[in-house]
Amino acid sequence: MLLNVTNRTLFHGDNLPFLRGINSNTIHLIATDPPFNKGRDFHATPDSLAAGARFEDRWSWDNDVHQDWVDQIQDDWPAVWAVIDAARVAAGEDMAAYLCWLGVRLLEMYRVLRDDGSIYLHIDHTAQAWVKALMDAIFGRKHFRNEIAWCYTGPQRALRHFPRKHDTILFYSLPDATFNRDAVRVPSKWNELGGFSDPDVIRKNKGKVPEDWWHMTFGPNTRERVGYPTQKPLAVYERIIKASSNEGDFVLDPFCGCATTPIAAERLGRQWVGIDIWDKAHQTVIDRLQKEGLAGPEGASDRLMTFGQIGYSTVPPIRSDDGDTAAPILKTKQKRINEPPGPKMTRKQMVDILIEESGMHCAGCDRAFDDPLYLQLDHKTPRAEGGLNHISNRMLLCGPCNQIKSDKLTLNGLRAENQKRGRMARSA
Ligand SMILES: C[S@@+](CC[C@H](N)C(=O)[O-])C[C@H]1O[C@@H](n2cnc3c(N)ncnc32)[C@H](O)[C@@H]1O
Known part of the structure; x- marks a missing residue:
């Protein structure tokens, strides 16, 4: 603070x-x-x-x-x-x-x-x-x-x-x-209008807290x-x-x-x-x-x-707390996540690299796709669990896998869940 x-x-x-x-x-x-x-x-x-x-x-x-x-x-x-x-x-x-x-x-x-x-x-x-x-x-x-x-x-x-x-x-x-x-507090209407004649009641009345509509x-x-x-x-x-x-x-x-x-x-x-x-x-x-x-x-x-x-x-202040420059996900209750140094990659750059490295397939169910539109960039370890935005923590998932994973499962958890549901491409 x-x-x-x-x-x-x-x-x-x-x-x-x-x-x-x-x-x-x-x-x-x-x-x-x-x-x-x-x-x-x-x-x-x-x-x-x-x-x-x-x-x-x-x-x-x-x-x-x-x-x-x-x-x-x-x-x-x-x-x-x-x-x-x-x-x-x-x-x-x-x-x-x-x-x-x-x-x-x-x-x-x-x-x-x-x-x-x-x-x-x-x-x-x-x-x-x-x-x-x-x-x-x-x-x-x-x-x-x-x-x-x-x-x-x-x-x-x-x-x-x-x-x-x-x-x-x-x-x-x-x-x-x-x-x-x-x-x-503002005067209560009955008080304004003298609705009570007992001076003690009027003195004690502190007026009312204004409603949620203000005519000012x-x-x-x-x-x-x-x-x-x-x-x-x-x-x-x-x-x-x-x-x-x-x-x-x-x-x-x-x-x-x-x-x-x-x-x-x-x-x-x-x-x-x-x-x-x-x-x-x-x-x-x-x-x-x-x-x-x-x-x-x-x-x-x-x-x-x-x-x-x-x-x-005209010059912005410089932060003197030890925070990340990006907004943290859940403020103080969140574990601090320190990204590795170096320029931040855009999401598009990460998608291109992942496709080049592993092809157009879903890391959650191993299905292959012929169009990158079916693949979404996600975190192997969720952000809420302290996972990095860095490419080392990124993967491509198809829409259904992304939904199952949401921000709760890790990649291993997602694959285990897919096995359980019989959703893995190779086990089908
Ligand atoms: C609705 S007016 C605020 C009026 C103010 N409440 C008053 O009583 O004068 C919105 C203000 O936002 C400013 N504004 C718009 N974009 C901005 C930005 N990116 N950064 C800072 N100020 C901005 C405008 O110059 C404008 O003064």
């Missing part, structure tokens, strides 16, 4: 290398709002603090997915791959590309989250169902807590459906995570708006931070946009790190903190944080 990032730092760039540089098991709370896969670009309001800001929210397999992400997910996260593959079939390749792009980042978020940490992921109807499945596969369905509907109003020309006026915030937390019920918004002219196209209200992120962290805890937002999470964290006395690919995010944090009366130029006041205290870097 050795923290290797500094409070009040804004990292500028694609968040993946920055996330990969953060030590495992160090962050108390991740509250983040990634692109939603809307299939369009977003632009800031001209003349606003965020003028000129723009980000693309469209994805394609060819342009946005790297083979090493696919390899990592296929090797270590079969359930995540199953979600991506199902999305490809049911929702199309663009959705699968988006999920792969987001998934590889969520794997890092899972790794950096402490064992008592929480994550809130803001999403909308476009990809919500798929992202929920992705989060279940990564963070564990048993750690799912809420699907919070963040509701708002406003005009929408909807001719064939009801106006879409809520986003979803997926909330997962690990078993010992903080949940400060009392910090987020800002009007078009509120002070906090900076014109950033997808800015979210501070009130939403303050509620999240109050509920799921304590003063001094570390909050991370890897898609921080115009810095709503960092500002909310600063207001509540939490430490924070923000990451965004937008080049004005750092200046926006400074401007917003100044507007909030939380920061000022050097010498302005002894009580204020100075602009110089807000770190900025």
